Amino acid sequence: MSFLIIFSSCSQTDKAKTKQLYLNKQERSIGSFLSGANFWQNSTKIEDYSVQEKNLIFENIKDLPFIVDSHMHLAAKTNVKQDNFINPKFDKYFRYPILSFKKNIFWSAFGVKSEQTINIDILDRIYRLTNYFPGIKYYGLVFAFAAVYDKESGEKNIEKTAFSVSNKYLINQIKNSPHLIPVGSIHPYQKNLKEEFLFLVKNQVRLIKILPNSMGFSPRDENCHLFFKLLNQHKLILITHVGDEHSVDSGHINNNNGNPLHYKKWLIKYPKLKIIFAHVGSEGKNLDNKGSEQYNFDLVLQLMEEFPQQTYADISAFSSVVERASYLPLLLKRQDLMDRLIYGSDYPVQMILPLVKTALWYMQWKNLIKSDASLLTSIYDKNPLVTSFLTMKKVKYNNKSFPKKVFAKNFIKIFNDRPLPIQLQKYF
Numbered sequence: 001m002s003f004l005i006i007f008s009s010c011s012q013t014d015k016a017k018t019k020q021l022y023l024n025k026q027e028r029s030i031g032s033f034l035s036g037a038n039f040w041q042n043s044t045k046i047e048d049y050s051v052q053e054k055n056l057i058f059e060n061i062k063d064l065p066f067i068v069d070s071h072m073h074l075a076a077k078t079n080v081k082q083d084n085f086i087n088p089k090f091d092k093y094f095r096y097p098i099l100s101f102k103k104n105i106f107w108s109a110f111g112v113k114s115e116q117t118i119n120i121d122i123l124d125r126i127y128r129l130t131n132y133f134p135g136i137k138y139y140g141l142v143f144a145f146a147a148v149y150d151k152e153s154g155e156k157n158i159e160k161t162a163f164s165v166s167n168k169y170l171i172n173q174i175k176n177s178p179h180l181i182p183v184g185s186i187h188p189y190q191k192n193l194k195e196e197f198l199f200l201v202k203n204q205v206r207l208i209k210i211l212p213n214s215m216g217f218s219p220r221d222e223n224c225h226l227f228f229k230l231l232n233q234h235k236l237i238l239i240t241h242v243g244d245e246h247s248v249d250s251g252h253i254n255n256n257n258g259n260p261l262h263y264k265k266w267l268i269k270y271p272k273l274k275i276i277f278a279h280v281g282s283e284g285k286n287l288d289n290k291g292s293e294q295y296n297f298d299l300v301l302q303l304m305e306e307f308p309q310q311t312y313a314d315i316s317a318f319s320s321v322v323e324r325a326s327y328l329p330l331l332l333k334r335q336d337l338m339d340r341l342i343y344g345s346d347y348p349v350q351m352i353l354p355l356v357k358t359a360l361w362y363m364q365w366k367n368l369i370k371s372d373a374s375l376l377t378s379i380y381d382k383n384p385l386v387t388s389f390l391t392m393k394k395v396k397y398n399n400k401s402f403p404k405k406v407f408a409k410n411f412i413k414i415f416n417d418r419p420l421p422i423q424l425q426k427y428f
């Protein structure tokens with residue numbers, strides 16, 4: 001499927017029709033109502049925004065060359081040939097009510113209209129949101145997602161996998177889209193590890209994403225050696241989830257695997273290895289090397305101090321998850337780390353309106369956002385990615401905010417010793 005086809009079909013659809021289109025059976029479900037997807041207007045033109053909304057947007061993008069969103073998820077329907085998978089547990093409403101409720105919310109956030117059109121709907125929504133970001137070029141890093149693999153056999157463990165999106169599928173779907181950048185995903189235990197690395201390199205993929213809490217491995221395990229060796233050899237940047245995880249869950253999450261210190265031995269062994277710690281580890285606690293409990297957030301900062309040439313962190317989901325937002329004062333205080341923080345939305349998490357609203361209330365209550373909260377909510381109706389970006393641009397603590405380099409240039413700088421994703425090479 002080509003994005004050009006999607007693009008031309010979107011531009012012909014008028015707003016009222018699109019709104020109606022989005023209110024079909026799936027969108028009227030409880031999960032969908034709670035996710036806020038019913039209220040999303042899917043705006044494609046700058047005229048859709050009010051004068052105040054436009055002013056707020058332009059005032060915040062005017063000194064930026066472009067925006068990089070370093071953290072966007074994709075999902076796809078189970079298909080053996082494409083090697084995509086969604087655990088059938090999620091459809092067993094009576095046996096797994098919480099899992100199926102979660103899936104319902106995520107489907108709605110992803111823009112799924114019916115079981116028959118899952119893949120088209122998901123790609124269509126991510127394409128529209130990024131392509132119609134008002135007034136500025138918006139580059140999104142979109143993640144493949146590896147299945148769980150068994151340590152002994154190197155074979156896929158479907159039972160323990162919540163969902164997976166193959167590298168091949170991701171690359172095929174977004175290769176014609178100049179502003180979406182594919183991020184591969186490889187499981188350290190998978191048998192065909194070397195071939196998968198070569199496949200990604202051949203397709204000019206420059207980054208790899210993992211989520212050890214849900215993928216069932218400890219990054220500290222010696223069995224991950226080949227993974228880190230190949231990562232280093234091919235000069236790929238690792239984006240890894242650190243800290244607790246709740247979303248990608250088929251009942252097998254292990255939050256000990258989210259300990260940031262698990263990467264220390266690989267950072268020492270491979271001094272050119274570069275890692276982006278997702279969400280600055282802003283949830284939960286883990287043990288440090290002396291066996292005492294520490295906030296994962298503090299453990300990430302500790303590694304960032306210790307490995308200044310090798311470590312980075314993304315600020316994704318700080319605009320939509322209250323627990324993460326509660327770390328904002330501590331993070332904004334650390335102006336010494338601002339060269340190594342990069343912006344991310346954690347799409348589709350920031351599509352979920354109750355999360356966004358609660359986070360905004362919290363930030364207002366803590367005086368982190370002084371005004372504009374109601375404008376930020378009304379902009380959500382047009383494009384939730386704009387709300388997420390503006391929230392992180394506006395947030396302030398003791399007069400300190402995220403500098404503009406966090407939203408564009410810092411990402412480019414990570415690649416000072418290796419090739420950038422082709423979409424961004426013109427900015428180097």
Ligand SMILES: [Zn+2]
Pocket residue numbers: 071073346
């Ligand atoms: Zn994420």
